[in-house]
Amino acid sequence: MTKLTRRQFTTTTAAAVASLAANVHAAAPSAGSKIKVGQIGTSHAHASGKMDAMRSLSDTYEVVGLADVDLDLAKKAVQRKPYEGLKVMSIEQLLSTPGLQAVAVETEVRQLVPTARQCIEAGMHIHLDKPAGESLAAFGELCAAADANQRTIQMGYMLRYNPAFELLFEAAREGWLGEIYEIDAMMGKLASPGLRKDLARYEGGGMFELACHLIDAVVTILGKPDEVIAFTKRTEAPKDTFADNQLAVLDYPKATATVRCNHLDPFGFPRRRFQVAGSGGALEIKPLESGEVDLSLTEPRGEFKKGSQHLSLKRTGGRYDGEFTDLAKVIRGEKQLAWDRQHDLAVHEAVLKASGMPMNESGR
Incomplete structure (x- = not known):
């Protein structure tokens, strides 16, 4: 797999780097404690649904805030459901939140993988919405970074929990x-x-x-x-x-x-x-x-x-509740995610080929 240069990712800021040491080897939360989670992005088609799921699972998650590449988008979002009342912060501020363990990445598609890379480097488990960008190589590097930091990437393919x-x-x-x-x-x-x-x-x-x-x-x-x-x-x-x-x-x-x-x-x-x-x-x-x-x-x-x-067959809870219920079990060390890195990489390669997209380094 072609190795990408660092310029192809959003540079991790000093604040995020500072939070890495505190978060990357943090102990898994106990079964009775809430998992601190944040969301980056409101532009993805599933963004509001994912936030609604996390906030509805209030016994499992504590949503600490909403961030975005464009802070104006986040400020507008918190004026409506399901974002009402959330603290708006920069990506760096969110990733530096004490005790934060997970982030839902819900940006527009082209920002998904670079944003996810910031989260992984800051020691976070991530829920990454689909598809995983336009480059197989970039997604491969993200997966490698997650493995190195022992962090989970849960892809947002919604049929998995139907x-x-x-x-x-x-x-x-x-x-x-x-x-x-x-x-x-x-x-x-x-x-x-x-x-x-x-x-x-x-x-x-x-x-x-x-x-x-x-x-x-x-x-x-x-x-x-x-x-x-x-x-x-x-x-x-x-x-x-x-x-x-x-x-x-x-x-x-x-x-x-x-x-x-x-x-x-x-x-x-x-x-x-x-x-x-x-x-x-x-x-x-x-x-x-x-x-x-x-x-x-x-x-x-x-x-x-x-x-x-x-x-x-009837679903229990909302459309995305199953995803975040399962992710909590993974974060707590109760199980492994059923879909591993090899699966996710195979899926993304197949998606790019099925879409007729070029398989060069940039994917564009």
Whole structure:
């Protein structure tokens, strides 16, 4: 992997460096104590949801403040929910907060990895929203820094903690579906003119920004693909450059996975799906986050019968609560994160390839 120069990261300030010694080897909090956490950024599409989750888990987390690359954005954010009442501070001030152990990084995509690097170097565990920037090499260096500092990076792929996907991952892991030969997934919507403009900044378009969730799930089930083939349409060119209609094929020795991302679809949300078929059964989740599952098995498995059955699985808590509940257990030393560095790097490489993005040093 190409080693990046330090200039490609935001320089860690003196205040953050000073906090490193106090934080990097800090003892894990006890089960009964709250974890001090902060958030950097309000620009990511999931930023408000992540803050809402942390504040709702008030027995687990103490949110100490909100920081941003642009302090004016943070000052405006604290005038509305879910940021109301939070202390606004610079990134350096946040990272120097006594006892701080974790940071949710929720900046715009291009700032995610440089900001995360500051947090890791200051000794923080991080929740890093997706996707992990435009450069595989930069993300690789971030992962290496986290390993060196014995810090956790939890990627914000939201399907990981959805009950339907938890069942799917169990079914695949335990062999309920036999040899898996086929995965077919789709995640689309009808993009507004404003969203088209925002996403056109990224060469990888919707596959990069949105369907990365699906690719994370594919790699969870099948591992790193042997090859990724991307098909990209920019239907409004030359009016805009947004990659709005995309297909990726992830190739494996005995399986293929197809992932679609279509931002031209007025019925995109109800059509979002993830389906898996193997020699021992099949499982389909549709709509994607609904918890509605069709499960078919050639043999009974646990509580599930042979044949076809429909399941309605309900989520406990909010959309992102599971992520931060799990992260707390990792920070407290009660468990290891189920998705390791090798997985996250394999996902990011597949995301970049599926998006048709160049794999050079800068990723741009």
